[in-house]
Amino acid sequence: MTIDNNTGSVITLDEAIGYTHTFQGNNPDAIKSFFAGINKINRILGQDDCIGIRFYNGEDPVTGKNNLVLVGVDKDGEDITQGVILERLTVCPTHCPKNSVLIKP
Incomplete structure (x- = not known):
């Protein structure tokens, strides 16, 4: 499978609910x-030759x-590691949406 600036699939809300609720049910403490x-996302996407963002799972070695970890990706599918790299995102919990159907009740 190749990657380009159109990689990924748009899914329905019902599919999104299925994915998120299944994960949350199987991993209640995750x-x-x-x-x-948006400003941070745009800084990654605004880099020369950036066609998208790769998302890495990460763990703080101290805490x-x-x-x-979010990093831009170029047209060859390589990480743009000499550019903007984003981490320390806000997480749910504790900063959760109050009314999202994607959060399992």
């Missing part, structure tokens, strides 16, 4: 979601808390 602000 982080439910991560949030990154042991999970998070995501």
